[in-house]
Amino acid sequence: MQRLNRDTIVAIILLALCGVFFYVSFDIRTPEFERLAPGQMDPGLWPRIILSGLVLMALIYLAQSVISPPADQEERGGLGGWYRHYRNPIHCFLAFGAFMLLIPYLGMLLAGMLFVFGMMTMLGGRERWLIGTHATVSVCTVGGMWFIFACLLSVQLPRSSLFPDAEEWLLVNICGISEAIGGLFAAAPRACAVILV
Amino acid sequence: MIENILIAGAELWSVGTLLLMALGVVAGLIAGAIPGFTIAMAVVLVLPFTFGMSPVQGLGTMIGVYVGGLSGGLMSGILTGIPGTPSSVATTFDGFPLARGGKAGLALGVGVWASFFGGVIGAIVLVLVAPQLARIGQEFQPWDYFALMAFALTVTASLAGENMVKGLIAGLIGLLVATVGEDSVVGVPRFTFGVNSVQQGFAFLPVLVGLFAFSRLLADVRDSESAKGNLGAKSDASIRINHLVAATEVLKRWGNLVRSSLIGVFTGVLPAAGSSISNILAYDQARKYSKTPEKFGTGHLDGIVAPEAANNATAGGALIVMMALGIPGDIITAVMLGALLIHDVVPSPTFITEQPVIAYAIFIAFFMANFMMLALQSVTLRGFVRVTQVKMYMLASVILFYCALGVFALNNVEFDIWTLFWFGVLGFVMSALGFPIVPVILGVVLGGIAENALAQVIALSDDPTHFVTRPWSLFFIVLGLFSSFFHVYQRQRGRKRWTLVFIPAMCICLSVPVAMMDGIVRPVLAALLFVGGLYLLYQRHREGWVVMTEDQGEAPTIAEGGP
Numbered sequence: 001m002q003r004l005n006r007d008t009i010v011a012i013i014l015l016a017l018c019g020v021f022f023y024v025s026f027d028i029r030t031p032e033f034e035r036l037a038p039g040q041m042d043p044g045l046w047p048r049i050i051l052s053g054l055v056l057m058a059l060i061y062l063a064q065s066v067i068s069p070p071a072d073q074e075e076r077g078g079l080g081g082w083y084r085h086y087r088n089p090i091h092c093f094l095a096f097g098a099f100m101l102l103i104p105y106l107g108m109l110l111a112g113m114l115f116v117f118g119m120m121t122m123l124g125g126r127e128r129w130l131i132g133t134h135a136t137v138s139v140c141t142v143g144g145m146w147f148i149f150a151c152l153l154s155v156q157l158p159r160s161s162l163f164p165d166a167e168e169w170l171l172v173n174i175c176g177i178s179e180a181i182g183g184l185f186a187a188a189p190r191a192c193a194v195i196l197v
Numbered sequence: 198m199i200e201n202i203l204i205a206g207a208e209l210w211s212v213g214t215l216l217l218m219a220l221g222v223v224a225g226l227i228a229g230a231i232p233g234f235t236i237a238m239a240v241v242l243v244l245p246f247t248f249g250m251s252p253v254q255g256l257g258t259m260i261g262v263y264v265g266g267l268s269g270g271l272m273s274g275i276l277t278g279i280p281g282t283p284s285s286v287a288t289t290f291d292g293f294p295l296a297r298g299g300k301a302g303l304a305l306g307v308g309v310w311a312s313f314f315g316g317v318i319g320a321i322v323l324v325l326v327a328p329q330l331a332r333i334g335q336e337f338q339p340w341d342y343f344a345l346m347a348f349a350l351t352v353t354a355s356l357a358g359e360n361m362v363k364g365l366i367a368g369l370i371g372l373l374v375a376t377v378g379e380d381s382v383v384g385v386p387r388f389t390f391g392v393n394s395v396q397q398g399f400a401f402l403p404v405l406v407g408l409f410a411f412s413r414l415l416a417d418v419r420d421s422e423s424a425k426g427n428l429g430a431k432s433d434a435s436i437r438i439n440h441l442v443a444a445t446e447v448l449k450r451w452g453n454l455v456r457s458s459l460i461g462v463f464t465g466v467l468p469a470a471g472s473s474i475s476n477i478l479a480y481d482q483a484r485k486y487s488k489t490p491e492k493f494g495t496g497h498l499d500g501i502v503a504p505e506a507a508n509n510a511t512a513g514g515a516l517i518v519m520m521a522l523g524i525p526g527d528i529i530t531a532v533m534l535g536a537l538l539i540h541d542v543v544p545s546p547t548f549i550t551e552q553p554v555i556a557y558a559i560f561i562a563f564f565m566a567n568f569m570m571l572a573l574q575s576v577t578l579r580g581f582v583r584v585t586q587v588k589m590y591m592l593a594s595v596i597l598f599y600c601a602l603g604v605f606a607l608n609n610v611e612f613d614i615w616t617l618f619w620f621g622v623l624g625f626v627m628s629a630l631g632f633p634i635v636p637v638i639l640g641v642v643l644g645g646i647a648e649n650a651l652a653q654v655i656a657l658s659d660d661p662t663h664f665v666t667r668p669w670s671l672f673f674i675v676l677g678l679f680s681s682f683f684h685v686y687q688r689q690r691g692r693k694r695w696t697l698v699f700i701p702a703m704c705i706c707l708s709v710p711v712a713m714m715d716g717i718v719r720p721v722l723a724a725l726l727f728v729g730g731l732y733l734l735y736q737r738h739r740e741g742w743v744v745m746t747e748d749q750g751e752a753p754t755i756a757e758g759g760p
Contacts, residue, residue: 010630014366021373021388028387041652043385047376054369061362088424089415089625096597096621100614108605112598119594123424134591141595145602155606 007065014058022051088123095119107160107167109150112142151175205558208253209565217254218562221261222569223577228262229269229285236266236284237528238410242596244402244536245603252540252555257562259536263529264316264566267509268574271308275501276301284508287480291493291500298496306443307498308505309574311454314447315506316567318458319465319513323520324560328549330521337546339653341669345546346647348677349524350639360631361685367632371640372647374399381645382652394612399620401535403604403613404641407620408634410600414593415625424590438575450502453483461507465514479507509567516563520556522546524643528635531642539607543646672710679703691745697737704730 028044083090099115106114116138124130149155151174160167208214221243228239243262247255270285275292288308295304337345350368377388378398389395418424447454457479464475483503484493493500515530523545525531537543542552549556604613624634654663664670679699686699704726712723 006630024388024390029385041382041655043380043383043387046380046648046651047373047387050369050372050376054366054373057362057366057369061366064362086419086629088418088421092415092418092593092597093618093622093625096601096618099598099601100611100618103611103614108602112602116594116598119597120591123418123421123590123594124588125425137591137595142598145599149602149606156609157602157605158611 005065005069007070008062011058011062011065015055015062018051018055018058022048022055025051091122092119095122103158105160105162107163108157109142109146109167109170110160110163112146113138116142147174147178151178201553202557202561205253205554205556206561208251208554209257209558209561214254214257215565217250217258218261218566219569219573221258222265222566222573225262225265225267226269226272226570226574226577229266230272236263236270237532238413239266240529240532241406241410242599242603244405244532244539245606247536248539248607252537252542253558253562255536255540256533256555256559257566259533260559260562261566261569263512263533264509264563264570265573267316267512268309268312268505268570270508271312271501271505272305272574272578275304275308284476284511285504287476287504288501290480290504291495291497294494295496295498295501300496302438303443303446303498304496304501305578306438306440307446307501309438309571310440310444310447311457311502311505312509313567313571314454315458315461316509316512316570317564318455318506319462319510320560320564320567321513322459322462322510323513323517323563327517327521327556327560330517333521333546335547335550337669338663338667339650339657340663340667341673342546343647343650343654344664344670344673344677345522345524346643346650348673348680349643350647351677351681361681363632364636367627367634368636368640371637371642372644373640374404374637375641375644376648381649394610399616400604400607400613401538401641402607403616404620405532405535405638406600406604407617408624408637411597411617411621412624412628412634414596415621416628418590418593424588424593426589438578440575446498447502450499453486453499453502454506456486457483457503457506458510461510462514462517464507465511465516466518475507475511476504479503513563516559520549520559523548523646525639528638531635531639535642538642545646668710668713671713672707675703675706675710679706694742694744697742697744698734701730701733701737704733 025044025047028047095115095118098118099111102111102114105111117134120134120138121131124134146157150157150171209218224243225236225239228242229236240259240262243259247258250258267284271288271292274285274289275296292304292308295301350372373388375398378395379386386396460479460482461475464478480493480500480503483499484490487493487497487499489497512529515525519525519530519534523534525534537555542548542555545551600617601614604617605611607613624637627637628634664674679702682699686696690696708723708726708730711726712720714720714723
């Protein structure tokens with residue numbers, strides 16, 4: 001028997017997903033008041049129209065993949081070959097997943113620095129001088145953006161539950177200094193005017 | 198009108214807004230200068246920063262990025278031979294040989310000034326045409342509006358590239374994503390699978406950034422070699438531009454400049470045909486009209502003027518469609534429509550009438566952005582050359598973090614970062630399987646609007662014949678049908694016999710709804726369309742319905758990578 005090609009498998013998965021969504025679409029509860037308004041559109045109608053289109057297209061895709069299978073499918077050499085081919089993106093996704101899981105514990109600033117440093121070291125290499133560069137870049141870029149969002153735009157970024165005092169100290173001091181500098185700049189023209197007058 | 202222009206001008210002419218716009222232009226120039234970074238990605242990444250701004254400030258900043266990005270691509274294209282964006286592919290044909298011949302300053306100068314003049318011509322057409330088109334928008338009823346949305350969705354077929362079915366599947370997936378969460382008509386939760394965080398639906402920005410930027414960045418670092426590569430290795434940072442000479446050289450070629458700009462505007466108006474097509478079309482036309490076509494490809498200035506004027510003018514065309522009809526002309530205007538939604542401004546054909554201040558602010562911002570681009574590109578050229586030397590993996594790592602920070606800032610909800618992550622995975626998997634991403638985004642943007650239009654249609658009448666008896670609705674249905682097969686037509690034009698009938702049939706079919714419209718001008722236009730279609734058919738008949746053989750059809754064209 002001929003092996004299923006990639007497109008056929010994707011089409012079958014799509015059809016299965018459409019089936020699940022179709023099934024769930026009939027669970028969409030029609031509210032009581034809608035029965036009083038006959039002109040009101042059923043909340044499940046639009047999704048079912050889309051799903052019908054999707055089923056139709058998936059069937060055409062399936063037929064296409066069976067009748068004229070793609071000629072030049074890359075041979076990746078099993079699961080190992082597939083992993084080697086997509087190693088970098090997989091590692092990046094894992095790193096990003098770890099970053100999201102760490103946010104509640106380390107806060108956006110520290111978790112972000114670790115993430116950027118980890119990603120750069122993973123993708124760029126682990127030589128000593130590179131590690132120094134990566135550490136500097138991660139501290140400057142993440143710190144800079146954290147400063148813009150937390151201090152200048154006053155966005156409440158996720159705080160660290162492990163080191164709450166350290167982050168509080170940073171917020172108070174760094175944002176405080178920036179506010180003071182901003183105040184000086186704001187007051188400077190008035191001060192000059194007063195002196196001149 | 199003058200009152201609205203003054204209010205819009207006052208909002209834009211504040212120091213804060215001007216600074217933000219200048220920053221936007223710089224961000225666009227940097228993104229455009231980096232090969233592999235698209236303008237759409239830059240606009241998407243800037244979007245989170247615009248939440249805290251007023252709609253005028255936010256849109257002004259994004260227009261700055263758009264215009265900056267269109268021009269930024271020429272720098273890496275000319276200096277390294279690698280186009281920064283697809284919109285500057287044709288610029289490299291002559292720009293790079295000229296730079297290699299020791300005239301990098303002249304090549305850059307001509308490119309910058311051609312971009313500027315192209316952008317200004319695009320802006321003039323935008324100001325003149327958009328309000329006229331918007332008047333037509335006021336005639337629209339829900340049936341027409343739904344047909345318009347359906348037509349906009351057929352664009353997904355054109356965006357699909359090689360495989361139309363995959364493009365349509367991607368578009369439908371986008372529409373399905375937009376249905377998740379409470380429905381906008383009666384507020385019933387849909388497809389939440391018991392997850393409370395999904396109750397409100399997926400926020401537009403994390404979906405967009407995840408699908409587009411996240412997946413794209415990971416694709417850029419897929420193999421270690423490209424991840425560690427310098428973006429623009431051997432650029433000379435000591436280049437000087439003589440602006441007077443460059444501007445004079447561009448103005449000497451005014452015929453090419455105006456023609457290319459108009460090609461750009463027209464391409465921008467066509468759904469899904471953006472600056473990546475217009476620059477090649479304009480280059481092709483410039484070569485055809487040139488008295489010295491053999492010089493093209495060797496460092497001819499006409500070969501820089503044409504693509505650069507066209508790609509900047511395309512923005513004007515795309516904005517015409519966005520503002521007059523409320524539908525995106527390309528991916529960047531799709532993002533801008535999303536930005537309008539975030540600021541509670543619903544894009545529609547009545548946008549210019551209902552939101553005149555924002556509309557006129559867009560006009561003015563587009564003009565101003567072109568002037569800013571000219572000034573900033575000249576001043577900061579050396580810095581941009583250095584940016585192209587940053588390693589890809591460093592940029593990818595830092596930008597991924599910025600993506601997470603930006604989407605979190607939208608609602609201060611950590612779930613949005615998870616949305617970013619999952620849609621990043623989805624986007625990457627879809628790309629790896631050969632599905633285009635842009636149709637998904639188009640589906641997400643238009644899904645809610647199309648559903649609301651359908652709900653209005655159903656509430657008003659249960660008679661579906663309105664779709665074919667109302668002229669505008671029929672017009673968009675006919676246009677949508679032809680638009681679905683337009684890319685197949687483009688691929689097989691002149692090689693298959695049916696393609697000889699395609700355009701005449703479209704003219705004749707479109708003449709029917711146009712003839713049904715009120716007034717005198719439109720029925721006259723319908724008659725012209727009808728006669729034009731018949732004339733084309735007669736011409737084909739006289740030529741004996743000749744099609745090219747396979748060998749003739751395979752002759753290399755500019756669009757396929759020439760000259």
